[in-house]
Every structure is written in structure tokens, then in C-alpha cells.
Amino acid sequence: MSQEGCGKELKPVSSQQSKRAKGADGLAVSRLQRMHSAEHILTAVMRREFGSPRNLESHLGDKKSKCDYAVSQALLQEDILAIQRAVNAEIEKDYPITAKTLTVEEAQQDYDLWKVPGNVTRIRIVTIGDLDAIPCAGEHVEHTGQIGRFHVRSHDMTKEEIVRIRFTVED
Ligand SMILES: [Zn+2]
Numbered sequence: 001m002s003q004e005g006c007g008k009e010l011k012p013v014s015s016q017q018s019k020r021a022k023g024a025d026g027l028a029v030s031r032l033q034r035m036h037s038a039e040h041i042l043t044a045v046m047r048r049e050f051g052s053p054r055n056l057e058s059h060l061g062d063k064k065s066k067c068d069y070a071v072s073q074a075l076l077q078e079d080i081l082a083i084q085r086a087v088n089a090e091i092e093k094d095y096p097i098t099a100k101t102l103t104v105e106e107a108q109q110d111y112d113l114w115k116v117p118g119n120v121t122r123i124r125i126v127t128i129g130d131l132d133a134i135p136c137a138g139e140h141v142e143h144t145g146q147i148g149r150f151h152v153r154s155h156d157m158t159k160e161e162i163v164r165i166r167f168t169v170e171d
Pocket residue numbers: 006007036037040126136137138139140
């Protein structure tokens with residue numbers, strides 16, 4: 001499968017592993033899996049709190065990541081702190097992260113397929129508990145508690161109504 005529903009420049013799972021988080025198979029969860037899973041939760045929080053329909057652009061890395069969202073007005077530092085608190089509150093609920101595969105016809109009834117290339121016939125839907133479900137071909141942790149603590153490193157308004165949030169995950 002080649003579609004990318006999110007995490008535009010998603011790289012292969014890194015060999016750099018976190019010491020703290022282990023999957024059910026006993027293998028360490030990668031930082032990139034943690035970052036990418038955090039991005040899903042951040043996007044869900046931005047949609048819920050600020051009406052940002054989508055993650056417009058993102059770059060995910062082992063050490064730092066950034067995502068752009070459309071907002072109706074410039075975000076203040078207190079907004080950013082509220083977003084950070086909200087993302088961490090969702091992480092702490094330790095939702096399971098699961099994936100299922102649908103046909104395009106099935107998926108387009110319920111999901112936003114805007115980033116999915118037009119030539120795919122099967123769509124992988126990644127669900128985080130009852131928080132979020134979106135098309136995504138990337139690698140994730142198995143439950144949100146493995147992400148660790150979400151930390152916003154900085155933010156700025158790259159355009160009048162686009163906020164760029166730079167973040168990382170901490171043990
Ligand atoms: Zn994903």
C-alpha cells in the first residue's frame with residue numbers, strides 16, 4: 001500500500017528505539033511511531049478545539065516534528081499550553097490504536113480521503129479509541145500510553161491563519 005493519509009514525509013520506522021516503551025511483542029516502540037501517533041492526537045485536538053479540519057502539512061522526525069493547521073485567528077501562548085494539556089490528557093487515556101482496511105467505496109462514506117492518491121483501491125483506516133479515525137499507511141504505537149509526554153517546542157503563525165506547531169515526545 002502506498003497511500004499516506006497523514007504524515008506526508010513519513011520515513012521508515014527508525015532504528016533508534018525508545019528505552020521506555022515496549023510493544024506487546026516485547027520489542028521497543030520507535031520514536032517515530034510515538035511522534036506519528038502523537039500527530040494523530042494533536043490533529044484530533046486541533047479539530048475539536050479550534051475547528052481545524054486537517055493537518056495541512058507535516059514533517060515527522062525522530063527528535064522533532066512539525067505540523068501546520070488552519071485556524072481562525074492567531075493562537076496565543078495560553079492556547080498552545082491548552083493544546084499541550086489536551087493532547088497529554090488524551091495520551092493518558094491509553095486508547096488502543098488499531099488499523100483496518102476498507103475498499104475506497106467503503107472508506108469514502110465515512111472518512112476524509114483528501115491525502116489518499118487516486119490510484120489506490122484499498123484504504124487503511126487507523127483508529128485511536130473513540131477519539132479519531134483517519135486513513136493512514138504509517139506506523140503507530142499499539143496504545144497511546146506508549147507515546148510518552150507530548151511537548152510543544154515552539155509555534156508561530158506562518159501565514160495569517162496557519163499555525164505551525166513544533167513538538168516532540170518525551171519519556
Ligand atoms: Zn498515522
